[in-house]
Amino acid sequence: xxxxxxxxxxxxxxxxxxxxxxxxxxxxxxxxxxxxxxxxxxxxxxxxxxxxxxxxxxxxxxxxxxxxxxxxxxxxxxxxxxxxxxxxxxxxxxxxxxxxxxxxxxxxxxxx
Amino acid sequence: xxxxxxxxxxxxxxxxxxxxxxxxxxxxxxxxxxxxxxxxxxxxxxxxxxxxxxxxxxxxxxxxxxxxxxxxxxxxxxxxxxxxxxxxxxxxxxxxxxxxxxxxxxxxxxxxxxxxxxxxxxxxxxxxxxxxxxxxxxxxxxxxxxxxxxxxxxx
Numbered sequence: 001x002x003x004x005x006x007x008x009x010x011x012x013x014x015x016x017x018x019x020x021x022x023x024x025x026x027x028x029x030x031x032x033x034x035x036x037x038x039x040x041x042x043x044x045x046x047x048x049x050x051x052x053x054x055x056x057x058x059x060x061x062x063x064x065x066x067x068x069x070x071x072x073x074x075x076x077x078x079x080x081x082x083x084x085x086x087x088x089x090x091x092x093x094x095x096x097x098x099x100x101x102x103x104x105x106x107x108x109x110x111x112x
Numbered sequence: 113x114x115x116x117x118x119x120x121x122x123x124x125x126x127x128x129x130x131x132x133x134x135x136x137x138x139x140x141x142x143x144x145x146x147x148x149x150x151x152x153x154x155x156x157x158x159x160x161x162x163x164x165x166x167x168x169x170x171x172x173x174x175x176x177x178x179x180x181x182x183x184x185x186x187x188x189x190x191x192x193x194x195x196x197x198x199x200x201x202x203x204x205x206x207x208x209x210x211x212x213x214x215x216x217x218x219x220x221x222x223x224x225x226x227x228x229x230x231x232x233x234x235x236x237x238x239x240x241x242x243x244x245x246x247x248x249x250x251x252x253x254x255x256x257x258x259x260x261x262x263x264x265x266x267x
Contacts, residue, residue: 001118001142003149008116010153024192026120026149030130031191032159033152035184038133045179052186059193066200073207080214087221094228101235 120145123194152188159184 003011015025122130134144159181163172172178 001120001146002115003118003146005114005116007146007150007153008118010157011149014153014156023120026118027122027192027195028188029152029156030120030145030149031152031188032156032184033148033150034130034133034191035187036151036155037137037148038129038187039136045176045183049179049183049186052183052190055190056186056193059190059197062197063193063200066197066204069204070200070207073204073211076211077207077214080211080218084214084218084221087218087225091221091225091228094225094232098228098231098235101232105235 121195121199122191123198126191126194155184156188 011025011029012022014020014029015022018025020028130145130148131140134140134148137144139147162177163181166172166175166178166181
């Protein structure tokens, strides 16, 4: 989307001051605008704050779980890839050895 | 007026909510999103100052104004966190599919290696002379069979 350069400058200043990555800042500030203008469904401000905090906690857990899973899966893939490469190398060597042994056995048989 | 192009990524859930909100505010489309971002910037700066005043006055606990500012901040972060969670979960699904693809490849290689190792053992096994002498080694390993065959031919 096209943003006014002055608005973009303000976004960047806020991002810098809050130590937010720039792309994160856009979403947070967009969310801030929505939070200000959204019609409040819950009458009690305590309930509204509690609901927002509960949702933050739930999402934090989702992000944490997904981050852990991604890390574990990446390690799994690294391990599997290395194992496959090693197995492929071993296979070439072993196929050669077995072929040699079979040739040797065949030679021994015909020699007799 | 100069402009800057920015890309934003939102979950479907947030897009739908934003569209409904913009409709409620008689705004629409990307221009409406840009307007809402401008509102977010303007109100964030104002609320930041208001929060500083509340902190200075020691009124951040149990104050309705403080609670409202905290609610806005929490809800603002939800948009980002939903995108982040969705992105990570999509990445997780992709990686799971990769693992599901690699696992059978590895099992197949392991099985082939096992077969070849078994063949090599058979081919290099020392002949079981005792079994051969007693004639009880009816089948025997390939090595045994080859050995017996050679001995038989020479004898």
